[in-house]
Amino acid sequence: MPKSVIKTTKKKAGSGQEKILFRAPRGMHDILPEDQPWWNKARKTIDEVADFYNFSRIDTPILEEAAIFEKGLGTTTDIVSKQMYVLRTKGGDRLVLRPEGTTGVIRAYFEHGLSRLSQPLRLYYVGSFFRYERPQAGRYRELHQVGFEMIGGEDDPIYDAQMILVSFRLAEELKIKNLIVQLNSIGCRNCRPVYRRRLQEYYRKMSSGVCKDCRARLNLNPLRLLDCKEENCEKVKSGAPTIINHLCQSCRSHFKAVLEYLDELGLPYTLNAYLVRGLDYYNRTVFEISSENNASFAFGGGGRYDYLGEIIGKRKTPLPAVGSALGMERLIEEMRSRGVNGTLRSRGRVFLVQIGSPAKIKALGLIEKFREANIKALESLGRASFKSQLRIADKEGVDLSLILGQREVFEDSIIIRDMKSGNQETVPIGKMVEEVKRRLK
Ligand SMILES: [Zn+2]
Ligand SMILES: [Zn+2]
Known part of the structure; x- marks a missing residue:
């Protein structure tokens, strides 16, 4: 492949500097998840x-x-x-x-x-x-x-x-x-035809002062003369007859x-x-x-x-x-x-942290319980480390995290952690949704 088509990103991407082979067509853009x-x-x-x-x-x-x-x-x-x-x-x-x-x-x-x-x-x-x-x-x-x-x-x-x-x-x-x-x-x-003729008469007299495009518009589409943004053309326009008067x-x-x-x-x-x-x-x-x-x-x-x-x-x-x-x-x-916030805050959001494979399996079913209750439950089921999951929860800006470890699976309970205060409380699984709803209010 020719070397000239390989360009590197100007902005530093999160995962480091990857070589780019293709870009979106000129003048076209991606609307990324963050947008x-x-x-x-x-x-x-x-x-x-x-x-x-x-x-x-x-x-x-x-x-x-x-x-x-x-x-x-x-x-x-x-x-x-x-x-x-x-x-x-x-x-x-x-x-x-x-x-x-x-x-x-x-x-x-x-x-x-x-x-x-x-x-x-x-x-x-x-x-x-x-x-x-x-x-x-x-x-x-x-x-x-x-x-x-x-x-x-x-x-x-x-x-x-x-x-x-x-x-x-x-x-x-x-x-x-x-x-x-x-x-x-x-x-x-x-x-309009009457006005168009007036406009042409005016611009014919001024044609040396307008741009090349405008000289073409004069015969083809005289109304478009008024659209030109060239500085000289703007000046000429300011003296042109107005359609309101016609x-x-x-x-x-x-x-x-x-x-x-x-x-x-x-x-x-x-x-x-x-x-x-x-x-x-x-x-x-x-x-x-x-x-x-x-x-x-x-x-x-x-x-x-x-x-x-x-x-x-x-x-x-x-x-x-x-x-x-x-x-x-x-x-x-x-x-x-203007600093308008893009987020739609219609649904509460929680993050489900799981530690150990029994918890991971159980987490799948719990997520469905939140879907039924119209609460958005985020997770990172592919990750094992407690710390890294909590870090993601923090980054997502959720109000509550739910923590399911080996002990909780065994006791049929779950820990609700308030992300702002750091306070934690263990509740029975059967009351999980109800307790989350109460705290999200
Ligand atoms: Zn009319
Ligand atoms: Zn012009």
């Missing part, structure tokens, strides 16, 4: 919030036909033109590792005739998405998202407000504070109503006249949720997408829909940096 408490907490909170607001879970395949994203997101978006993992199957199908969730959900909505259910249909999903982009802090090629969708029914602005509400509440439930919603309306097919009457009153509902709900928001979001399928309301301290680092966002159903379905009329998606990596990073 899982935060992921579990996030997933559990997602389920609870979704359940409260009456969203049902949907899971769609990780692979979808490439054409569906090209149609749905638009070929001029960065996602479709640069970031998709496209593959050809042996059968010749052109598939894509899904870059986002909404398109697959809408595909499933049509495929299974979900319009027969009560509308708007409220769905949510949690899963992996893939975008081939330059990995950088907080940006991954395999990313996890939670998404909410409300599909069908009317295009009532109250649904836009409810969509913002559920996303906001989720972040709040994860103990992320100082949240702020940035909001804009990007109009409809009647008023909305038609019905888009204007729709947006006004969204704001009224948000006021009623008491959600903090700011208007951002240049917020457009990256995808073609949005219309009217678009929003992002971030922390007040770092408004450019959004946890997620979304918007209304009434035209997507028409684009990928066979409909002749728009299918009212609004959705949002939040990045799990970003949420979890924020939780951790």
Whole structure:
């Protein structure tokens, strides 16, 4: 094997320095056991919030036909033109590792005739998405998202407000504070073309001051000019015409109503006249949720997408829909940096120490007694030494250890040790669970 592919770990692993032959693909990451408490907490909170607001879970395949994203997101978006993992199957199908969730959900909505259910249909999903982009802090090629969708029914602005509400509440439930919603309306097919022309006129005059990408966007996808983060482009943007001033009457009153509902709900928001979001399928309301301290680092966002159903379905009329998606990596990073504890303290935990082979055999059955009582019993049955088992119990941070030695097996008893005080007490095996429960309270 070539020597160049053998690298050593930068971080010192617990078991010493092992040579590494393979690494996770660039921009993709492992979620290690030590990270899982935060992921579990996030997933559990997602389920609870979704359940409260009456969203049902949907899971769609990780692979979808490439054409569906090209149609749905638009070929001029960065996602479709640069970031998709496209593959050809042996059968010749052109598939894509899904870059986002909404398109697959809408595909499933049509495929299974979900319009027969009560509308708007409220769905949510949690899963992996893939975008081939330059990995950088907080940006991954395999990313996890939670998404909410409300599909069908009317295009009532109250649904836009409810969509913002559920996303906001989720972040709040994860103990992320100082949240702020940035909001804009990007109009409809009647008023947006007028604005798009105004924007093009403005940028044509300024084209020498913008980056190469923006000069290409000018003709292909002028709204995306407002997304550019280049310093010079930001300067040019600050003088650009705003879409708010070009909305038609019905888009204007729709947006006004969204704001009224948000006021009623008491959600903090700011208007951002240049917020457009990256995808073609949005219309009217678009929003992002971030922390007040770092408004450019959004946890997620979304918007209304009434035209997507028409684009990928066979409909002749728009299918009212609004959705949002939040990045799990970003949420979890924020939780951790704010010192949010990942552990779910729903179950008591004990550690079972066994000394000698009769005790080891008996321990197996005792663990089952704890499972029945919904108490988590940890053990290290492969170890013989009393000291080393107690050390693990200490490391696990359990409140109680149960010690079973030869004498206890013989007497049909067990020792309960309080790990904080070090106090020990012998109790009969028959009363073990009851005594543990009393002490765990
Ligand atoms: Zn309009
Ligand atoms: Zn630019």
